[in-house]
Amino acid sequence: MSFNLIIILNLLHCAAVPGLRAIQQLSWLPCRLVDEHVSLNSEGHAETQYEHREALLQFGHQGDTALNPNTITFLNTGSKVDMRKYIDGALVDQLECEIHRYSTQGIQMRWPGLGAQEHDTWFTCTLRHADGLFVITSFLRHTPATPTPGQADFRNWAPISDRETLITSTVMLVLTRTPVVRVGLLKHQNLHCQFAVDHKAADLTVEWRLQRRSERLTLFHHASRTGQTVGSGVALRGLKGSEGDASLTLPVTKTTSEGTYVCTVSVPPLFGSHDIILHVMESPRVSLNIDSTLSLVDGGEQKVVCLADNYFPLDVDMEWFREPSDGGLLPEKLDNVLYSSHRHHQDGTYSLSAFFLLHATLQDSGYKYFCRVSHSSLRMPVRKSFALTVTEFGSWNSLLWLVLVSGFILVMVIILRVTLPRLTLGRRANQKPY
Template sequence: MVLICALLSVVLTAVLSQSKHEVRWLPCEFIDEHVVIVEELVLGKKMNISETKYQHRNAGLQFGNPGDRPVRSDLITFLATASKVDMRRYMKEGLDTLQCEVRRYRTGASPVRWPSMGAQEHDNWFTCTLRHTEGHFVITSFLRHSPSVPDVMQPNLQWSPIADRDIITTTAVVLMFSNTPSVVVALMEEQTLNCEFAVDHKAAHLTVEWYLQRNGYPTTKLFSYASHTGQSEGSGVSVKAIAKGDASLKIPLTRETSEGTYVCSLHIPPLSGSCNIPVEIKEPPFVSLNVNSEVSLSEGELQRVDCEAKGYYPLDVHMEWVRKSVNPGTSHVFEVLNTLGIVKFPSHRHNPDGTYSSIAYFLLRPTLQDSGYLYTCRVSHKALQMPIRKSFTLSVTRKDSYIWYLPPLLSIIGILALLLSRRHAVAGKA
């Protein structure tokens, strides 16, 4: 029985591992392009201007062999035939988590023959992007289609038409993959941005480059490598790993200046592809109060209450003071103190480590009616899944009436003591 169970386990494992790579069909969106010539008046002269219009069409991505019948005959079928570049090897989730998109791709005005068997100068090109709906990975493949008749309209910026039920037989020749399509990281942490690629032939002449794009700043080149010269510039990428199809970039320590969109660029003539990886830095705040959880004040006594948020990034933070009565038999309606205009917000402090700090405070001069209220500071920030709450309960005591008479009484006692001392002095002289 143990042997049978073990054999079943091995068979089941093999079937599951194989089924992931043998996806047969995926629903896809084909974003088609149509170039139209429109006549416009430019500087008083009529000129013909080419304009590209996009059409979203239903299609399917099918894996198989040339001549296979389509799984859905009512849709456009992009048939991806066997190749050394198989995007299914990079699929790590179920089919229901993938979004598929196919677009046309133009290699340039001068046709270049792809260096593999069966390729022609007049080949048509498409890109197919598979994106995980929860952001786990993204795959972009370049699909080559060899039409039986050269597309004479392509040099004139016009595509050959594709009918609703056409089968476009293609071969994947280049693939780019990343399992970090977007990254959220804390300050002063190491981070590796994944960028892998596959090519259907060896000794490809390729160029790998990394760029950083930041809002309001010029684009910065971080790294470049050209296989035909063997020269590289910059750092963060292993040249040895590039030879194995891994062009991942290592960011040593993240800072404010590390935030932006990182672009992994791959150029293999006549194809150029890129993978954009936005990197966002988030650091949650540490929140504290300058009072204990139980605060006892006399009626009319003044107390400043501070709520401080420290060490957060980015700058945007929302702080508010609220209160509600916790006395039995009273309503528990929240009252937002910010709306009463009594809460003050000094300017943010920019800390040396790049984070920010801020304080929200108010001056508390309670009455007896304020006793039993729960005061809460709520801090919201994009690095938090839910607001941080810090609270204290207020108790107010009544001032005793004799206290108001204590200063005059002490004065009278002092005067009487002085008079008695003088009287004793006079009596002593007599």
């Protein structure tokens, strides 16, 4: 039976039973083995070539038959650590499975778990959720029937045939449910990092680092063997036992909180880590300097300003458009728009203005003008608009405005004619004779 037919039959069976398609109920996963071939070039430097090979991760017991004998099978047998336990209802088509060889970087020691041997070889199996919900890295231990001469590392890998079945067990995993984080300013953020080991690790080291630009800062370090702890943000009670929570709680976020946070968990000779990318994003507050309606007379002018305030990061896109009120035509982008320089505030956010001088004509009456602001923190651009009404100078509105202004001037003239003589008489009365 071909491998593709096995997949189809398995998916049909899962679809027929409610809830069975969840990955915890399946006994296999299609994977990709990324094999490495290292050689020395003419200058004596090591060069690595990567070969992508079809593989199957099969869950079962030692002695089980490979579901597909025509492909590489990693038969994952019983262990206290089961990667499927940490996949919350994910479906097969939502997962990306990748297996790599793992080098202990010269550390030769026997894993303290049951059945381990000094000549064991290692693999990592990484499961990524297609929507970025989690990343799980599991360490697979394999005991070869024939030990590889010398040290089993990237210069001396044992070859794997296209139909080989490798018996493995999961001895440790490290996972994060926050591989990419987007957070606003002045927030408290938790960066998730969890681990599991098949025994109570007496030599456990947990560390958090922040990498940004050329900086590399150690935020937290704990070694269970010495009991030494440097830094804060991780609850020490969560690091005890074979299953631990090494999540980091950040202080109030600032623009300087951006960067790559690296959670590392090591139990010699294994070293697992996950990069968590933190983006600080603050949405712009968009406003206009006028109300939702603007009335002008023919030939009048008005400066119209669109302000995007207190956003982060810097990149923002601001445009002005106009369109008929009936929406019959596509919006027309205005080309007479000017921009202010970016203003940098003390909290690290920015502001920008886009403005133009509106020359009102009767043909413009009834048009709607809108400012559109796009920013990486926004799912959809923000629009702020106003409707323009233009009247003739001799219209009733203009005439009423002229009457009001003329009336005001007339009243002021009358007041001055009445009060000025009285002020003059009072001044004369106060004058002293000599």
